[in-house]
Amino acid sequence: MNPNSKPDLLDVTLRDGGYVNGHSWATHEAQAIVRAIGGSGVPYVEVGYLRDTAVPRRPSASCPPDYLDALAALTDRPRLAVMVRPGEVSVSRVADLPGHDVSMARVLVSGGSVAKAEPYVAAARAAGLTVAMNLTRVSERTETEIAQATRACADVGAQLVYLADSNGSLDPETVTAQVGAAVAATTTPIGFHPHDNLGLAFINAKAAITAGATAIDASIAGIGKGGGNLRMEVIVAHLIVRHGAGLRLDPIAADQTTLAAQLRMLAEGNTKAVLTGLLDLNLDGAAEFYDMVAANGYDATILTMSGR
Incomplete structure (x- = not known):
């Protein structure tokens, strides 16, 4: 891939950043975050986990219909995505997502096995959703295992396969090798989900792009589990300055909805x-x-x- 290519960004503030505050975003806070991401020109925002068990006052933990509808009603917003963990939600909920104007289902694949994920992928494809599959904990996998799992995801219908550095343990050289193995294994686009435990999220994202990844996850101020995520403002500014991307930094920088979560991350060290x-x-x-x-x-x- 041309290292000057511009990847599609997906914001994970509400879902992954929800680990910082127990997914306690109020709906109006979620709306503010979605507006900021939409104003920046980032094409996708992941709004939470899709689960059957609703948790009061924690809508991003389960994505109930009224929460999805409140976000879908916003004007000039990005496309909505939800995270699906097999076993935590009925397949019928996935099939209902287009009725709430959700565009993408991201299905988790734990341990490299796609068997549990396949029914959800089939339902999402049948409903006309874009389907991404997320291979978790790739730092625990060999390049051969990653290539095999990537092919398996493509075979069951994934339109995008993410490699997730769930443990925040990868370095640029390993990212290059793993993303390269995934790209070589299939024609299905490859994405990368970095974590910043070692302060390498940005350079790892750059390595992933150079190795062929065409989609990158990030969150406002990098809020997220463990050491946090790639900072959305950093990757947006990088793509504007170095790649001429038609994005805007002001809407993200001006939004203060995540300040409490940022302070909590700082306090915890x-x-x-x-x-x-x-x-x-x-x-x-x-x-x-x-x-x-x-x-x-x-x-x-x-x-x-x-x-x-």
Whole structure:
């Protein structure tokens, strides 16, 4: 791929950034974020997880119909996307999404197995949705495994396959190799979902683009689980300055809806996120790490977990 190519951006502030505040965005806050993303010219915004079990006052945790309708009613907004985790929502909910003006379903693929995801992909395709499949925890996979999983996703109908650095452990060289393996495995477009545990989200995103990724995830101020995500304002400014992209930075920079979440991330600090990134720990492993740090301190915990 030409390194000067401009990837499509997808905003994950409401869904991934929701890990910071327990997905407690009020609907009017979600609307403000969607407006800011739309004003910037970013084409897609992911508005939450699609789940059957609704949680009061946490609409982005389940995307109930009235929440989706409130976002769909906004003018000059980007296209709406939702995240689907197989087993947490009925297939019929996926089929209903076009009625709420949702354009994309992103289906999680854990462990590289597409079997649980396939019914959701089929339902989304039948409903006329754009279907992306997200391969999680790719830092735990070999290039061969990633290539095989990418082909499997394409075979069941994915129109876009994302490689997700869920643990925030990748470096540019590994991103180049993994994205290159995925691109070589299929003609289906490849996307990249970076995390910033090690401060490498931006350079990893650039490496992914150069290696052939045509879609990149980011969030306002980088809010998100672990060490956070790629900062949307950074990638937007980069694409404007270096690639002449028809995007705007002002709507994102001016919006203050995420300030509380940004302060919470700052207050909680980055030391744990950096170390879980270095140790390549997923959420379950990170929880164990945090418990051990509380009991034994950083030094003993690092020595224990790095020797596993």
